[in-house]
Amino acid sequence: MRRTGTTRRGALTATGALALGAVLTGCGDDDEETGRGAARSGSRAGAVRAEKALRTTAARTSAAMAARYELVARTHPATAAGLAPLRAAVREHAKALAPGAGRAAPPAAPGRVSADARTALRELAAAERRTADAHAEALLTAEPELARLLASVAGAAAAHAYLLTELAEEIPS
Structure with missing residues (x-):
């Protein structure tokens, strides 16, 4: 008497055929023929351009902050020691954010600095908050x-x- 129903050999053959069909379907060049491949490469190029634009903007923002630190330190020498580690970190941020080889973007003109050291530091703190918001x-x-x-x-x-x-x-008036 012959056994009816699914055998182990039949199940393995069917599973293998389904797996082979799935692999062959996934490996086809249909994307290029239907135009989806071109759309994908176009969207990749758009993503690269968008990332470069974001990096450029963020690097300029950080470079402008570094220039502000320089200006405050030059205008108020009593603050230079306290600003040195923060200024170095901001320069490194600009380098890290710069697109390409890590060269920072040229900074924009930082503007004027208050004649009072405390006010200049508070203005620098406000600029850092704006920078944090821009990056966020x-x-x-x-x-x-x-x-x-x-x-x-x-x-x-x-x-x-x-x-x-x-x-x-902490800075004396």
Whole structure:
């Protein structure tokens, strides 16, 4: 009497045929023929351009902050020692954010600095808060790797704002 129903050999053959069909379907060049491949490469190029634009903007923002630090330190030499580590960190942020080989974008003109050292430090702290906000906003549209970098730099800018506020309290009038 012959056994009816599914045998082990039949089940393995059917499973192998289904797996082979799935592999062959996934390996086809249908994307290029239907135009989806071109759309994917176009969207990749768009993503690269968008990331470069985000990096350029973020690097310019950090470079402008570094220029502000330089200006405050030159205008108020008593603050130079306290600003040195923060200024170095901001320069490194600009390098890390710069697209390409890590060269920072040229900074914009930092503007004027208050004649009072405490006021200048408070203005620098406010600028750091604006920088933190700008980086935090930019990370919402960034790719994951760049978003992590922007989040780190935004956190550092917020910490710098706090430290600058504390430094303003310690500087004699």
